[in-house]
Amino acid sequence: MKKSRFGPWIAVTIGILYFLLPLLATFEFSLKMKRGIYSFEAYRVVLADPHFQASFTYSTVMALLTIVLGILIIVPTVYWVQLRLPHLRPIIEFITLLPLVIPAIVLVFGYLRMYNSSSWLPLTGSAETTNILLLFAYVTLALPYIYRAVDTGMRAIDVRTLTEAAESLGASSWTILIKIVLPNVRVAVLSGAFLTFAIVIGEFTIASLLDRPVFGTYLQLMGANRAYEPSALAIIAFAVTWAAMVLMQVVGRDRRAAKPAH
Amino acid sequence: MAYLELKSIKKSFGLTQVVKSFDLAVDKGEFVSFLGPSGCGKTTVLRMIAGFETASSGTIEVDGQEISHLPPAKRKIGMVFQAYALFPNMTVAQNVGFGLKLAGIPAEETRVRVAEMLEMIKLPHLGDRYPYQLSGGQQQRVALARALAVRPKILLLDEPLSALDAKIRVSLREEIRALQREMGITTIFVTHDQEEALSISDRIVVMHEGIADQIGTPFEIYNTPKTKFAASFVGTLNLLEATVVDPGLSRLSIDGHEVTSTSPITAPVGAKCTVALRPEAVVIGPAHSSDRNQMVGTAEEISFLGAVVRVRVRFGDHAVSIDTFNDPNTPPPLRGTHVAVTFRREDLLVLESSGTNPPAGAATARRHEMA
Numbered sequence: 288m289k290k291s292r293f294g295p296w297i298a299v300t301i302g303i304l305y306f307l308l309p310l311l312a313t314f315e316f317s318l319k320m321k322r323g324i325y326s327f328e329a330y331r332v333v334l335a336d337p338h339f340q341a342s343f344t345y346s347t348v349m350a351l352l353t354i355v356l357g358i359l360i361i362v363p364t365v366y367w368v369q370l371r372l373p374h375l376r377p378i379i380e381f382i383t384l385l386p387l388v389i390p391a392i393v394l395v396f397g398y399l400r401m402y403n404s405s406s407w408l409p410l411t412g413s414a415e416t417t418n419i420l421l422l423f424a425y426v427t428l429a430l431p432y433i434y435r436a437v438d439t440g441m442r443a444i445d446v447r448t449l450t451e452a453a454e455s456l457g458a459s460s461w462t463i464l465i466k467i468v469l470p471n472v473r474v475a476v477l478s479g480a481f482l483t484f485a486i487v488i489g490e491f492t493i494a495s496l497l498d499r500p501v502f503g504t505y506l507q508l509m510g511a512n513r514a515y516e517p518s519a520l521a522i523i524a525f526a527v528t529w530a531a532m533v534l535m536q537v538v539g540r541d542r543r544a545a546k547p548a549h
Numbered sequence: 550m551a552y553l554e555l556k557s558i559k560k561s562f563g564l565t566q567v568v569k570s571f572d573l574a575v576d577k578g579e580f581v582s583f584l585g586p587s588g589c590g591k592t593t594v595l596r597m598i599a600g601f602e603t604a605s606s607g608t609i610e611v612d613g614q615e616i617s618h619l620p621p622a623k624r625k626i627g628m629v630f631q632a633y634a635l636f637p638n639m640t641v642a643q644n645v646g647f648g649l650k651l652a653g654i655p656a657e658e659t660r661v662r663v664a665e666m667l668e669m670i671k672l673p674h675l676g677d678r679y680p681y682q683l684s685g686g687q688q689q690r691v692a693l694a695r696a697l698a699v700r701p702k703i704l705l706l707d708e709p710l711s712a713l714d715a716k717i718r719v720s721l722r723e724e725i726r727a728l729q730r731e732m733g734i735t736t737i738f739v740t741h742d743q744e745e746a747l748s749i750s751d752r753i754v755v756m757h758e759g760i761a762d763q764i765g766t767p768f769e770i771y772n773t774p775k776t777k778f779a780a781s782f783v784g785t786l787n788l789l790e791a792t793v794v795d796p797g798l799s800r801l802s803i804d805g806h807e808v809t810s811t812s813p814i815t816a817p818v819g820a821k822c823t824v825a826l827r828p829e830a831v832v833i834g835p836a837h838s839s840d841r842n843q844m845v846g847t848a849e850e851i852s853f854l855g856a857v858v859r860v861r862v863r864f865g866d867h868a869v870s871i872d873t874f875n876d877p878n879t880p881p882p883l884r885g886t887h888v889a890v891t892f893r894r895e896d897l898l899v900l901e902s903s904g905t906n907p908p909a910g911a912a913t914a915r916r917h918e919m920a
């Protein structure tokens with residue numbers, strides 16, 4: 288009995304060390320830009336770099352657009368599948384899993400073949416249309432996460448009866464979606480959104496091959512050419528991702544909106 | 550002219566016909582219950598009226614207007630569900646005001662109407678609560694207020710009380726009835742509880758395998774069930790197998806006893822038919838006049854129920870349950886003794902065959918009682 292008390296602790300400690308040590312080492316290194324003393328000089332340099340600001344803003348905007356577009360596509364889809372086409376659920380589920388099993392590199396090569404400047408829809412022709420293509424790619428990447436979150440959230444409420452109750456009170460489908468369904472899956476939607484944010488902020492493969500100035504490519508560029516700044520950037524990126532995860536947990540704890548009727 | 554009229558409504562899901570030619574005319578302000586066993590199509594008919602299902606054929610008219618083509622949101626028909634179905638993200642007041650807001654009623658008027666409705670359901674102080682902060686009974690009242698707030702033409706309730714415990718069920722059904730009378734709203738109430746249906750309805754539709762077996766007032770349904778199914782489902786009737794002796798004189802034979810009914814008999818001599826006898830219509834003791842039917846059997850079981858004593862008397866193949874009021878001066882017969890029982894000719898009901906047999910459950914229950 289005594290032994291089993293220590294077993295878990297040892298496992299947890301090893302786990303924590305495994306994840307924390309590199310992080311701490313990176314953090315420590317990022318503080319050593321000025322010779323002999325610890326300082327936040329590397330952070331100051333990075334944050335003042337206009338390329339950092341531009342790429343971080345670009346990625347943030349991309350992430351927000353991905354979230355909005357993803358929600359606009361997925362929430363109504365899940366709703367209709369649940370309400371009217373339950374037999375399609377396995378198919379939809381399979382489709383939403385595809386982005387997890389198809390590597391991003393395959394996806395982007397597919398895109399490049401389909402939408403190159405000599406194709407029937409030359410999306411890679413200009414920066415603006417490539418941005419759109421990147422957005423679509425990100426929505427695809429986010430699909431499994433948003434879908435799963437929304438689907439779970441919607442199963443927790445009796446969508447069908449709530450819909451019928453609202454209909455009998457004179458509500459249109461649109462009203463029901465906005466006023467009843469969305470508020471009740473708000474927590475699920477938000478957690479999907481934060482996850483998406485974290486994924487998009489750190490995405491590199493697709494953006495790099497589409498040659499878009501995202502945070503990930505900036506990170507890679509700095510990593511190749513500088514010593515201390517990449518460590519500072521890694522810590523910043525980690526902090527952003529981590530903040531997104533914490534927020535996801537926090538909203539997930541608000542049970543008010545998703546309480547079933549009984 | 551009827552306010553709500555269903556004309557030969559049929560509904561099939563795939564190959565199974567769930568509702569088979571259903572006709573019903575409900576007057577304005579009337580309270581009609583659908584009573585029937587599980588799976589007989591009560592919910593399906595209700596959902597067709599609400600517009601959540603489309604009838605395979607037939608028409609539905611409200612106030613002289615055909616509504617079959619209208620979507621649920623345009624029908625102005627209120628609905629209360631077994632599972633309450635309050636919107637979890639809204640407060641009680643927002644739930645009740647939801648339909649008013651959609652109808653474009655100004656905020657101030659909505660506020661007043663919501664307060665009125667909450668007053669009516671006796672929850673005036675709970676407007677700011679969320680549904681999960683209410684008990685089941687309170688939630689169902691709010692659902693009722695929400696449905697009634699928009700003053701619908703018709704109110705539909707699908708087993709609104711079955712998720713509640715027995716005590717609240719009784720008090721809430723009386724409240725629903727009182728509210729319905731007060732607002733004068735045409736109402737259809739679905740239940741599989743015969744006591745519930747008998748106690749609050751103007752009329753009852755006894756449903757069985759997708760048809761309306763009998764439509765009538767609780768008094769008619771209870772006292773003069775038309776079909777074997779209605780008889781077996783409502784009340785605790787004795788159902789007996791009889792042989793026709795003389796159709797013209799309505800004479801029948803039950804286990805060798807010749808008896809007379811006042812119901813007309815269409816079956817030929819020697820045919821079998823089912824007759825019903827209410828437990829409280831039978832009296833123990835020999836006949837004092839010749840126009841009462843008399844049968845002699847053996848007292849098989851005596852259950853003392855307090856005010857009522859239920860005696861089971863066996864005649865050959867059949868046993869009949871008899872309810873008598875407890876009288877301290879006349880003790881019930883002893884087990885195993887011979888007893889004579891009598892009943893009026895009018896109380897012996899000859900039932901129409903409904904074409905179908907009662908569901909297995911009902912038939913077994915009956916057989917068990919008579920065995």
Ligand SMILES: Nc1ncnc2c1ncn2[C@@H]1O[C@H](COP(=O)(O)OP(=O)(O)OP(=O)(O)O)[C@@H](O)[C@H]1O
Nearest residue numbers: 562563567585586587588589590591592593594741
């Ligand atoms: N959407 C559907 N698809 C296929 N069959 C259905 C559907 N809805 C109902 N049915 C069938 O129709 C029959 C009647 O169902 P309905 O829900 O109307 O019964 P009910 O009288 O309300 O029963 P209960 O008392 O159990 O609620 C049942 O046999 C049911 O299986």
Ligand SMILES: [Mg+2]
Nearest residue numbers: 591592593707
């Ligand atoms: Mg039902």
